Amino acid sequence: MATTETLNKEILRGGQFLVKETKAEDVFTPEDFTEEQQMMRDSVKEFVDRELWANWERFEHKDYAFTEECMRKAGEMGFLGVAVPEEYDGLGMGFVSTMLVCDYISGATGSFSTAFGAHTGIGTLPITLYGTEEQKKKYIPQLATGEIFGAYCLTEPGAGSDANSGKTKAVVSDDGKHYSISGQKMWISNAGFANIFIVFARIEDDKNITGFIVEYDKDNPNGMSFGEEEKKLGIHSSSTRQVFFNDTKVPAENMLSERGNGFKIAMNALNVGRIKLAAACLDAQRRVITEAVKYANDRVQFKTPIAKFGAIKSKLAEMATSCYVGESASYRAAKLIEDRINIRQAEGNTHQEAELKGVEEYAIECSILKVAVSEDIQNCSDEGIQIFGGMGFSADTPMESAWRDARIARIYEGTNEINRMLAVGMLVKKAMKGHVDLLGPATAVGEELMGIPSFDTPDYSELFAEEKDLIKRLKKVFLMVAGSAVQKFGPKLEENQQLLLAASDILIEVYMAESAVLRTEKNAKRFGEESQKHQINMTRLYLYNAVDTINQKAKEGIVSFAEGDEQRMMLMGLKRFTKYVNMPNVVALRNEIAEKLTEENEYCF
Incomplete structure (x- = not known):
């Protein structure tokens, strides 16, 4: 086992690939999958072939209920909890294994891939990475097993790429025990069947938005309502709706991380989402x-x-x-x-x-x-x-x-x-x-441009x-x-x-x-x-x-x-x-x- 010191020496920091040499023996490749990872890959492929690929036409006909049904089956198989630590009923697998599952579970249809990615990524990760111990114990086990599903409410009609410009408001009650959220979110994946919404809102005139964990119960909507399913070019059976909040009451203890930390949560969740999207x-x-x-x-x-x-x-x-x-x-x-x-x-x-x-x-x-x-x-x-x-x-x-x-x-x-x-x-x-x-290195390149190029014939005999x-x-x-x-x-x-x-x-x-x-x-x-x-x-x-x-x-x-x-x-x-x-x-x-x-x-x- 390599020591922390040697690991630090061997592993390049982000972006250093541009200025430091990487040796072939130091990179990880799909041919390096462990036996356990190969078994997980084969299990996921078998699930996808049986449940998803064989029914790809159903996903094209806006069968949202079928997407939810397949998500529940994925939860029963443990696929929704690969990145979740074992103490919260997940499989606690490493980052490569979570990439592998995301890779192979996403091949059959973009509808399921989007539902899976939204739930396991931006629907669950913010709580896993920023939640208090009480929040994690309350929500993560159910999210990991597919008993409940997650969604992520960041985008608004006037706030897309400029995510921190959202107008959704959170007003604290006089006794400080809850917040009332009012506003409109759009393009919310899994909105049609989610039970937990990660919602970003601004408190007073704060510079940065704040994250909240908002529960939804259809029998007690608590000021939450939904638009119709969006008519989209693709991912037809991925539930995508607008979500409206009208004085939705959220307990103060459901604030995610600290006040004003929402933009940071959003950006870090997207970092994970980006590499997982590549895998997908x-x-x-x-x-x-x-x-x-x-x-x-x-x-x-x-x-x-x-x-x-x-x-x-x-x-x-x-x-x-x-x-x-x-x-x-x-x-x-x-x-x-x-x-x-x-x-x-x-x-x-x-x-x-x-x-x-x-x-x-x-x-x-x-x-x-x-x-x-x-x-x-x-x-x-x-x-x-x-x-x-x-x-x-x-x-x-x-x-x-x-x-x-x-x-x-x-x-x-x-x-x-x-x-x-x-x-x-x-x-x-x-x-x-x-x-x-x-x-x-940039200075060295500048000097090289000013110098006389070498006319030696290099030795290119090795592969x-x-x-x-x-x-x-x-x-x-x-x-x-x-x-x-x-x-x-x-x-x-x-x-x-x-x-x-x-x-x-x-x-x-x-x-x-x-x-x-x-x-x-x-x-x-x-x-x-x-x-x-x-x-x-x-x-x-x-x-x-x-x-x-x-x-x-x-x-x-x-x-x-x-x-x-x-x-x-x-x-x-x-x-x-x-x-x-x-x-x-x-x-x-x-x-x-x-x-x-x-x-x-x-x-x-």
């Missing part, structure tokens, strides 16, 4: 890919299965590649969070403190993953429809519903635009606090030697663009949103590409390169695409704020940093990946 998009991708492969093998045109056509091979290979990379990055970050939680508990932190700080440490990675994987599932399902052709547009096949369900993932838990800007903003703040040394060197240089691209932008704009950087978005895309591609390289390198070393042939191909294909994206976004950023000699020097640096010595044959890579998929007739990585 993974099995959806696997299932879409598998259905697309099966159809491509079965569909014959011009006397040939369409799976043999190059245009279809290209789509299948790119779909599988994005899924593999999303898995690699999600579980890499999940294990870092779990390790950080364990370190803090070893140092004497409570479970609450350890989990809060452990997730908060990797808020940058959580935002990166939320953006990357939510966009991957949208692209994947879109290509799935295209492979199915006319049938893909039909509601009789699961592709159409998968595409519609995927669309919400780019909006909730903070829109992807907000998360892109947050990722860069949080990184800059960490640098200012001294948690991540960006100044030193991924060139890829790892290229990723080092891609990190320099971010440091060059972001470093110069911070120098130029200072505190006004956040006003330059398009520049922030471009810088964020560079950061995202670096993290995702590096995660794939590290996973594949680790597995090639222990299982042999031949066994990882297709994973090596996917890793190289993803990196090739990442270089293209980074080139485009860096140029966009550079020309937006640099002129004359400075601009020319940075563009020359960009060319140097993104240069391949041995350009991969991407057509051959895609063909080999696709042929493996069609041979196995499923997503098989």
